[in-house]
Amino acid sequence: MEMFKKSLIAIAALGAFAGSAMAADITISGRIDTGLNFHDQEITGHTDATKNVDQNTFQMKAGQYSGSRVTIKGSEELGNGMKAGFVLENGFTSDDGKMGQGNRLFGREAIVYLEGDFGHFSMGRVGALSSGLGSYSLVYGYTPFGTGWGDYAGAKGEFMLDDRDRFDNTITYRSPEFAGVQVFAQYSLEADGTEDAQSTKNKRYGALGATYNLGAFSTGLVVDTIMNKSTETNTEDSLGISWGASYDFGFTKPMILVQYGQNEKELGGWTSAELWDTTLTSDEGMKGYAISLGAVTPLFGGNLYTAVNYTDGETESDVTFGTIVKTADIERWGVAVGYDYPLSKRTKLYGFAAYNEGEAKITGVVSGNSHKFEEQDIEAGVGLIHYF
Numbered sequence: 001m002e003m004f005k006k007s008l009i010a011i012a013a014l015g016a017f018a019g020s021a022m023a024a025d026i027t028i029s030g031r032i033d034t035g036l037n038f039h040d041q042e043i044t045g046h047t048d049a050t051k052n053v054d055q056n057t058f059q060m061k062a063g064q065y066s067g068s069r070v071t072i073k074g075s076e077e078l079g080n081g082m083k084a085g086f087v088l089e090n091g092f093t094s095d096d097g098k099m100g101q102g103n104r105l106f107g108r109e110a111i112v113y114l115e116g117d118f119g120h121f122s123m124g125r126v127g128a129l130s131s132g133l134g135s136y137s138l139v140y141g142y143t144p145f146g147t148g149w150g151d152y153a154g155a156k157g158e159f160m161l162d163d164r165d166r167f168d169n170t171i172t173y174r175s176p177e178f179a180g181v182q183v184f185a186q187y188s189l190e191a192d193g194t195e196d197a198q199s200t201k202n203k204r205y206g207a208l209g210a211t212y213n214l215g216a217f218s219t220g221l222v223v224d225t226i227m228n229k230s231t232e233t234n235t236e237d238s239l240g241i242s243w244g245a246s247y248d249f250g251f252t253k254p255m256i257l258v259q260y261g262q263n264e265k266e267l268g269g270w271t272s273a274e275l276w277d278t279t280l281t282s283d284e285g286m287k288g289y290a291i292s293l294g295a296v297t298p299l300f301g302g303n304l305y306t307a308v309n310y311t312d313g314e315t316e317s318d319v320t321f322g323t324i325v326k327t328a329d330i331e332r333w334g335v336a337v338g339y340d341y342p343l344s345k346r347t348k349l350y351g352f353a354a355y356n357e358g359e360a361k362i363t364g365v366v367s368g369n370s371h372k373f374e375e376q377d378i379e380a381g382v383g384l385i386h387y388f
Contacts, residue, residue: 026074033068034094035350035383037061037150045373052373062093064381065340065350066148067100069108082116087135101166108166109134120174129172129186129207130222130242130259131164132156136172136184138209138220142244142257144294144305145336145352152379153336153354155292158269159309161240161261163226167191167205184209184222191226200230219245226265236284236316238263252297261313262287268311268332268358288313288330302341309334309356332358351382 040056062068068091075085089108091100101107111124127133132140132147140146145154152158167188175183186209189195190202207224226238239262246255263285265271294307311332334356340348356377363370 025076026072028070028072029388030070031066031068031385031387032094033063033065033383033385035061035064035381037064037381038379039151040378041376043373043375045371047371060095061150061381061383062095063100064148064150064352064383065348065385067108068092068094071109080116082114084112084114086112089134111135111170111172117176119176120172122172124170125166125168126170126172127166128164128170128188128205128224129184129209130161130224130240131166133166136174136186138184138211138222139242139244139257141218142220142246142255143292144255144296144307145338149305149336149338149352150354150379150381152334152356152377153307153338153352155257155290155307155309158334158356158358158377159292159311159332160257160259160290161242161264162266162269163238163264164224164240165191168193169195170205180213182211184211186224203227203229216248216250217245218247219243236263238265238285240264252295254295255293257292258289259291260289263316264288264313267313268330270330270358270360284316286313286328286330287316299339300341302339305336305338305340305352307336309336311358327363328360329363330358330360332356346387348385349382350385351380353380354378 036058038056038058041053043051043053046052070090070092072088073085075083077083087109088106089110090106091108092098093100099105099107106125109126111122111126113120113122115121126135127137129136129138131137140156143155147154147156156162169190170186170188173185186205186207188205191205192203196202204227205224206227207222209220209222211218211220220243222240222242224240228235228237241260242257244255244257246253261267264287265285267286267288268290288311290309290311292307292309294305297304311330313330315328334354336352336354338350338352340350342348358375359372361370361372
């Protein structure tokens with residue numbers, strides 16, 4: 001009799017779990033990307049000889065085409081047109097099995113959301129509107145290589161504003177679509193970790209964005225700022241403007257992405273600190289612009305990706321090292337080509353090659369002396385990506 005009662009309890013518990021699972025509508029998906037990568041790099045002209053490089057590497061590399069991940073999504077209908085849900089996304093490197101994003105369990109994304117006639121509202125860790133990462137990517141769809149395809153084909157790492165990443169403690173709002181237009185707003189109370197009770201001691205992020213789609217035409221705009229901590233050397237807030245557009249002709253899809261930044265921590269693949277041969281004592285970051293032109297073209301059952309990128313920038317103000325005052329001017333350009341071919345609906349082969357060249361000219365305002373260093377990078381990769 002006792003065994004019969006336990007069986008009934010177990011059956012009832014399983015039934016309740018199954019009912020709640022159906023109501024919650026939970027899915028698990030992801031992708032695994034692994035390949036081989038060759039990189040030849042040469043850096044010359046640094047006054048600090050240890051920063052000059054002439055080397056090439058050949059290695060197995062994960063996440064070249066797109067970062068490997070496991071995604072858990074769930075949602076529940078609340079009635080009256082309202083829905084609650086969540087996204088949990090783990091990033092990992094498939095060549096060694098390690099977790100990514102600083103060893104976080106759900107470092108790629110961890111949000112809970114509510115949506116209805118009012119729009120969509122979420123809280124948690126997620127990509128910035130202008131980062132090209134996560135559920136609210138607004139502008140990196142206007143570059144053929146997005147944020148992937150190795151380190152030098154994609155525009156983000158070496159050409160565009162690179163201080164836009166996944167941020168903690170983030171609130172995001174997305175409006176309903178009206179006549180092809182959607183409006184976005186985002187604010188992070190502390191981008192890099194636990195919030196301090198004094199808000200000026202937190203690295204905060206704020207952004208407004210909008211997208212417009214009309215048939216084959218699409219465009220997106222983001223204006224954002226990073227509010228630096230009062231305890232940092234550079235306490236000035238940054239300003240970023242990102243705009244992109246594309247038009248799908250069917251036989252090819254050309255696209256453009258333009259970004260402008262003021263007081264940026266990184267521009268053209270260099271941080272402002274990396275431009276100097278000694279420790280920074282004061283710095284208001286860099287300002288400049290970047291542009292990417294490219295196209296995606298269907299070819300032989302797959303897709304051909306082509307792009308050219310250019311960046312121009314300078315230090316926002318003179319940088320002081322004791323009695324020495326210096327400024328920096330930077331330029332960078334690059335070209336890239338890639339191709340992917342579907343072996344099935346879930347599996348693709350891919351290959352790419354990229355070349356880029358950069359120059360930074362450092363000038364002593366007081367002494368008048370100057371020097372410049374140059375960087376050249378050649379990268380090529382092949383790999384296999386499987387979606388599940």
